[in-house]
Amino acid sequence: MSGAAPKPTSPLSSVVSDILPRHWRRRSADIGVISLATGAGGHGQGWMGHSGELETGFAELLGYMYTQTLHAVNEQHAEFVSTDLTPETRSRLINNLDRWHFEPHRLPEEQLVACTLLLFELLFRIEGMKDVIPVSMQQISAFVHHLRRIYRLENSYHNFEHALDVLQATHSYLQAAGMVPSVKILLKPNQTWKTSKEFNDGSLVSTLRPEEIFIMYIAAIGHDVGHPGFSNYFMKVAEAPLAKIYDGQSPLEQMHYQLLLRVMHHHGLAVLFNNPVSGSHLRKLLWSSVLATDMSVHNHFMDRLRLDLDHEQGTLCSRQILVSQMLLKCADISNPSRPYPVSQYWATALVTEWVKQATYEKSLDFKPSVQDSATPLKEARSQVSFIENFAQPLLELSSKATPEMQKYLQECIKNQKKWKIRVRELEARPQDPDNDHTTPLQDADDYINVFPLTLPLSRQVCEQREEIMSSESGTGTPTGSEALSISDPAVFMQDQHAAIRAAGKMGVRQQRSFNRNSWTPTPSSRFTGSSARNQPSISSPLANVQEASGSSPTIENQ
Numbered sequence: 213m214s215g216a217a218p219k220p221t222s223p224l225s226s227v228v229s230d231i232l233p234r235h236w237r238r239r240s241a242d243i244g245v246i247s248l249a250t251g252a253g254g255h256g257q258g259w260m261g262h263s264g265e266l267e268t269g270f271a272e273l274l275g276y277m278y279t280q281t282l283h284a285v286n287e288q289h290a291e292f293v294s295t296d297l298t299p300e301t302r303s304r305l306i307n308n309l310d311r312w313h314f315e316p317h318r319l320p321e322e323q324l325v326a327c328t329l330l331l332f333e334l335l336f337r338i339e340g341m342k343d344v345i346p347v348s349m350q351q352i353s354a355f356v357h358h359l360r361r362i363y364r365l366e367n368s369y370h371n372f373e374h375a376l377d378v379l380q381a382t383h384s385y386l387q388a389a390g391m392v393p394s395v396k397i398l399l400k401p402n403q404t405w406k407t408s409k410e411f412n413d414g415s416l417v418s419t420l421r422p423e424e425i426f427i428m429y430i431a432a433i434g435h436d437v438g439h440p441g442f443s444n445y446f447m448k449v450a451e452a453p454l455a456k457i458y459d460g461q462s463p464l465e466q467m468h469y470q471l472l473l474r475v476m477h478h479h480g481l482a483v484l485f486n487n488p489v490s491g492s493h494l495r496k497l498l499w500s501s502v503l504a505t506d507m508s509v510h511n512h513f514m515d516r517l518r519l520d521l522d523h524e525q526g527t528l529c530s531r532q533i534l535v536s537q538m539l540l541k542c543a544d545i546s547n548p549s550r551p552y553p554v555s556q557y558w559a560t561a562l563v564t565e566w567v568k569q570a571t572y573e574k575s576l577d578f579k580p581s582v583q584d585s586a587t588p589l590k591e592a593r594s595q596v597s598f599i600e601n602f603a604q605p606l607l608e609l610s611s612k613a614t615p616e617m618q619k620y621l622q623e624c625i626k627n628q629k630k631w632k633i634r635v636r637e638l639e640a641r642p643q644d645p646d647n648d649h650t651t652p653l654q655d656a657d658d659y660i661n662v663f664p665l666t667l668p669l670s671r672q673v674c675e676q677r678e679e680i681m682s683s684e685s686g687t688g689t690p691t692g693s694e695a696l697s698i699s700d701p702a703v704f705m706q707d708q709h710a711a712i713r714a715a716g717k718m719g720v721r722q723q724r725s726f727n728r729n730s731w732t733p734t735p736s737s738r739f740t741g742s743s744a745r746n747q748p749s750i751s752s753p754l755a756n757v758q759e760a761s762g763s764s765p766t767i768e769n770q
Contacts, residue, residue: 312384442572
């Protein structure tokens with residue numbers, strides 16, 4: 213119609229048109245898959261949240277995301293094999309888990325998973341837990357093994373060791389507050405435990421019931437699943453599709469939540485969300501807790517916690533979410549409050565991961581957004597700054613809300629003094645330029661196995677071009693001016709509506725993976741890129757784009 217305003221273009225439309233080249237062979241992005249993604253039943257329940265009118269290009273992206281996620285989940289489940297612990301090993305791990313001086317990075321692979329399962333096992337010693345959590349330890353074991361495979365071994369920091377570290381810290385906080393028993397209860401067969409705290413006695417932590425505590429443990433172990441080893445800021449600058457899908461609002465955390473939810477569905481743990489009374493609340497608790505780990509919303513969270521402490525308390529539901537977020541955030545950045553040698557290890561691990569990201573950014577001709585060299589002085593300075601601006605203020609507020617956390621604050625203050633002394637000592641030494649280096653790390657190609665939509669768009673198009681050219685060789689592959697070119701805008705889809713209609717007519721069909729960037733990590737060490745640990749292949753599980761409410765909310769509107 214003449215004079216009519218053009219229909220606004222969603223950033224999601226541009227993502228789809230940018231990702232999918234003209235010569236891409238359409239996959240299972242059909243009506244049935246989109247129905248599953250948006251429907252209210254089966255695996256689709258909660259994946260999109262509710263049905264509604266979707267842009268056609270966006271719907272196609274949803275179909276691609278859904279089928280890849282489902283494929284990855286099914287593939288990994290088949291490889292689960294349970295292992296038993298000797299009584300001696302079990303006893304040793306229980307005692308290790310009961311100490312604040314906990315070092316998961318020193319444990320062999322199978323014991324990392326075993327420690328995780330021990331922490332879940334003790335939950336069922338809490339009176340009433342079995343009544344509200346209708347899942348078995350066998351289901352939880354399969355869930356944890358599955359989740360473990362989706363954490364990247366190449367990451368020196370955001371790996372499964374960190375996830376277990378966060379879970380153990382979360383447990384330690386709750387134990388100190390009298391909300392869960394000591395892990396040592398597992399040394400006493402059939403003994404049960406009950407908190408002495410009165411429910412909702414005015415303190416934040418007393419608002420937690422067994423079901424909220426269980427969800428907190430799930431959030432802790434899954435809060436970084438699928439982490440690519442680089443930051444939200446990098447993805448925003450690089451215009452990675454995942455950042456566009458979520459409009460820059462905690463894209464990594466949104467992805468972690470969606471992968472976690474998918475694995476929960478696969479192993480029957482999502483039955484918790486089917487409860488007509490508590491299901492939606494528990495789902496929101498999980499989502500809100502994971503998203504709170506995005507440090508870009510840290511200041512807003514601190515403001516909300518201050519309001520609660522100033523007696524501007526909200527509903528029971530909102531306070532349960534607040535305390536879950538508080539404890540998970542404290543656990544996520546608990547390294548500065550661990551005993552100093554443990555704190556040092558994690559500081560080095562984080563700087564190593566930053567240098568890897570900076571190396572990758574340089575390979576893309578981006579200005580490094582994180583520390584691009586690893587020296588003892590830079591490491592010490594970064595710890596002093598982080599403790600001063602984040603870790604200590606969070607623990608100070610958390611200790612006011614939960615006085616039992618005071619001992620962790622004191623440990624953090626002690627470590628801050630040690631880090632400051634180390635800075636002064638290192639500054640007094642003659643500086644050796646040779647020590648200011650970028651540690652030999654992964655080259656850019658080693659990021660090929662990360663979650664595909666976290667990669668810069670130009671990288672994805674290059675990979676897709678190679679795959680398409682390879683798959684079409686000898687079968688009428690375009691040549692000359694018709695060949696794909698990432699600098700030619702004509703390579704991108706020109707008629708998304710016709711394409712999705714065609715996909716719907718063709719129906720579901722099995723094809724070879726078109727994405728070379730499937731998750732097939734190579735064996736790597738924590739820091740150097742080579743290790744005896746093996747990681748089985750996993751095709752790329754992709755994130756959802758909307759939360760249960762049907763929108764893409766942030767921490768701010770909780």
